[in-house]
Amino acid sequence: MGARLFKTLNLLVTTLVALFILAAVSTVLVRGLPYIPASLKAPELIFAVKLSLITSIISTTACLLAAMPVAYALARYNLPGLGVAANLLRIPLTLPPVVSGVCLLLLFGTTTFGTTLARMGLRFVFTVPGIILAQFFVNLPSLITVLKAAIESVDIRLEYVARTLGYTPARAFQKVTLPLIRNNILAGLVLTWGKALGEFGAVLMLAGATRFKTETLPISLYLNMATGDMEALMSSAAILILIAVVSLAVFERAGVKPYERVPGL
């Protein structure tokens, strides 16, 4: 194949794919945007937006709190068993979210563990905490992966040097590694949050789809699709797309410091 033909072909396919995505997304946006102002007055959509924001923010925070120590352990400790643990932690990443939801449903709905928790007041089946748990379970592995790669990219000798200067391992992490991976954390959070906002399968299985109870934006979209309410369907889809576009923009703009471009650091 000639060099020109090769280049033309690559660019042609790229253009076609870009157009395809743009067409699919803009169809919803063009039709949905006009409905947004009106539907934002609809109590059901307001409920869905609020519930989505609250659950996704809580689950993203929980993901960060859990992923950071796990990522550090996987990146920094050289212990037998950690390799197995790393693979175990990746399982939810490869499962279809619906299956993750079934796993959670069985664990919290049918086992002694689940019923004991429920008796203590921690109910996850068909509840709002269930939404958060489902989002947490599905998104945790990818955040761990992002943070682990980030921590590994910071030369461990920087932490060593900090320790020779009197810093404990925790302080060295806080003062050296953490500032150096700040942008990776931000990027990981935006991705996690975006995915939590759109999480459907696992949420549906564990928390169900009850109007005004466990109705997040994607669930709302699903319910409206089922009942044929195209107006509400369009606006929730458009809102989800807008949020995705904005978070992508934030992600892209997460400033990269000059020293982060220096190879080898």
Next chain:
Amino acid sequence: MEGLPAGSLRLSRITKKMGEFQLRDISLEVFPGEYFVILGPTGAGKTVLLEVIAGMHAADAGEIWLGEENITAWPPEKRRFGFVYQDYALFPHLNARENIVFGLKNRKLSPGEINRELEAVVSLLGITHLLGRLPYTLSGGEQQRVALARALVMKPGVLLLDEPLSALDPCTKETLQQELKRLHRLTGAMIIHVTHDFDEALYLGDRIGVLMGGSLLQVGSPEEIFTRPRGEAVARFVGAENIYHSEIILHGGRKYVSLGGALLQVETDLTGRAGFSVRPEHVLVSSSPQPENCLPGKVLAVYPRGLLTRVIIDAGERLVALVVAREDRGVSLVPGSTIYSIIPPAAINVFYPPP
């Protein structure tokens, strides 16, 4: 600036396996105020040894003592040995000033005290003009100075330097060698400096320890390591190119080794089978036979090296001589010509061959 007086640092039978590196049974004592150089080729385990001394890795076996304290189980933050890595490992997100005061910030010092300490170390190293800059904008030599300042500002009793000069260009390297010597004089800190560069070790070290294949093969003064390497590996590493094996022959109350059929008188207490080494610069050449320790041979090749000339001689065995070009008057240094090599007994270093 004064360094804190510390007792001597003693490593006792340290063993550590780390990936492909292994430290075997390292015992060593370094004294307060001493400039100790660990010399060894790449892959000898030098960095691992320094990291074990600093406390970053626990030894598999053995003990480390500082003065009267057994510090084997102390973490790095308790030992607080200054550490400068080969590539300096400056914190990339902090400017030079923040890098230097990083350790001080962890102590409860007033801003005034921090500034005083900073001023002192910065003027000592002549880096006042660099304080506002981020590490990636600094040259190798400048980064080196900042890394040294960051370690020295804490007044460590022990300063560990991991190949601190090997990433620098020759000119900067020389300047910084002098700098290190000056800093050592001024601070009085115990310095353990790791390098693969023999000249650097000769210039800086009060004593040198030769580390090869994870074992400490010889510890001694630079002079001793240079002229009396205690084994074939050390001899080869320090540039004694002529290395042979022979039975030590006792004859008329004197000891001799044989080389290429000739007998050479040696000064040694050893007996039996032994190895011996001769530095090329200790071989003298002449156009006529001499009465003592003289080997006839043929010139194989001649390599002019400015003032010096490297001559490869076939004296029954391959012999390398480094002669001053001006002093070879009357000697025909052309391949094929006959030549007499004289090796004075004092220039022959005899050692036991490895078992």
